[in-house]
Amino acid sequence: MNGTSSMMSPMSPSQKKAKDNLIGAIKTKAVPLVELRSPPALGRGYGVTFVLKAVAAELGAPLLGVATALECHDKSSDGQGQAIKRLYSATVASLEKHGVAVIDDLDLACDPRSVCRSRTLVGDIKGSGDIFNWEVAPSPAMLLKALSDAASSAGGVIVFSSVEDAHLAFIKAPLTITLEESTVEDYAAVLNAMSAKQVDAEAIYALHSQLSPADLKASAARVLSKGEISTKALVSSIRDELVSVSAVAPEEVEPVDLAEFPGLENIKEELERNVLFPLENPDKAKQFGLTPKRGVLLHGQPGTGKTTVGRWLANRLKGKFFLVREMMVQADIIKVFAAAQAAAPAVVFIDDADIVIGGWRPLDGHRGSDVFRFLLGRMDGLTSRGKRQRENGDVVVILTGQNVHWMADMLLRSGRIELWLKTKLPEPRQKREILKKYIREDPGALELLGKNREVPNVQSAAQASDSFCCADLRRVVSDAKMLAAWDRSSQKTPLEGSVYLEKAAERVRSMQDEVKSTTRNLYG
DSSP: OOHHHHTSOOOOHHHHHHHHHHHHHHHHTOOSEEEEEOSTTSOSOSSHHHHHHHHHHHHTOOEESHHHHHTOOOOSTTHHHHHHHHHHHHHHHHHHHHSEEEESSHHHHHOGGGOOSOTTTSTTOTTOTTTTOSOOOSHHHHHHHHHHHHHHHHTOEEEEOOSOOGGGGGSOOOEEEEOOOOOHHHHHHHHHHTTOTTSOHHHHHHHOTTOOHHHHHHHHHHHHTTSOOOHHHHHHHHHHHHHHHHBOOGGGSOOOOGGGSTTOHHHHHHHIIIIIHHHHOHHHHHHHTOOOOSEEEEEESTTSSHHHHHHHHHHHHSSOEEEEOTTOOHHHHHHHHHHHHHHOSEEEEETTHHHHHHHHSOTTSSSOOHHHHHHHHHHHHHHSOOHHHHHHOOEEEEEEESOGGGSOHHHHSTTTOOEEEEEOOOOHHHHHHHHHHHHHTOHHHHHHHSBTTBOOOOHHHHHTOTTOOHHHHHHHHHHHHHHHHHHHHTTOOOOOHHHHHHHHHHHHHHHHHHHHHHHHHHHO
């Protein structure tokens, strides 16, 4: 090993194993292209660049990549093309001199404008990397094809990494070497390298095994910057960081009181009794052996208040509410669950889960995506009531959805979903109360539709709102307000507020009927 390599920080066992595998692949020269990847679906921070740098140093070759491409000083509109040529020339030169070329973040160096988050979105299903890219830049595939030919001709090997994998659909698959997920030995190596041998690596790993080496380094550095490091201080730092990044802040969510939403009283009571009571009263829960329902499914037609329930919970739980959004990749979802566990007792809320999980369902007809399997595994772990849950508190997973048929049976089976709650369309009396509520809460509506700031008669509008959900009723008030404001600005004789409301309800009904008719004509 040369001097440059000896000056590098110590490698973790997983990183050393990946480096040794790369060196072995290079020496055998079995294939011209070898790719180094992070652990599947876990994102960056596991040391891809660090390992490639170590490989290049051991072989005496330069580490090529973004910096190589940026050495091109061409300011013309074809600067990107010049950068690719520069990267190609530097790679060929390394092949000729060393028999190997090492390139980090090849696709980022070629075309950073087209980098998306596709690799971790749908797991490890071959050929799925470009499903979520409307357009795949040809530059990385073109460069790899040219470099593969050059390596074959020179009898050399090109080792590379890429941020994404969409371009790999257009070339012959390279030999792939994957960094393994972090182990307790990796944690110990990272902490030892930071002069934190006194920290119990096993304890940290038992609580937060999902951390990448970079995450662990950052948390340890935060503690060291304040003084002496200890196991307790590092655990606290990790938890604070996870929660601060992932938890939904109450001030970011519209304040909601479910008691003011007619039709959601039963939902509120069920969640209060079966979820919030044991979460918010840990002493009583421990005394009587009470545990919350850890898997909750909230289902019903669109606009019936499912998302409203989420807003209510976010405000109620104050920093212990975590949201899984539609386009999150698995690395993000893992962090959300880890943060929820760190903040336990807490709630993970998956809104529109029939759509989200519909995208995670088995695309290959068998094993399913990594994200879907991860969710199943997490819900099994959260409902098993093991030692970790008893010591650290409970994490409740609440899913909402319109059509539960989109959710796989293996997710809905007893043991994963312990409480089913259905939101319903409001009844006639409830619709009247909901209309009045929306008008009272909207100063503009109260001024335009009421007399002396009194809520107008909503009877006719409620009757014209058959099968309307809460969202539709909010739309009725909004449209009625617009009609009244238009008449005023046009200097027309204003109508009664009740008339505007009835007209708005009829307009919403007409649009809904037109949409249904069009849908029937399109899809039968």
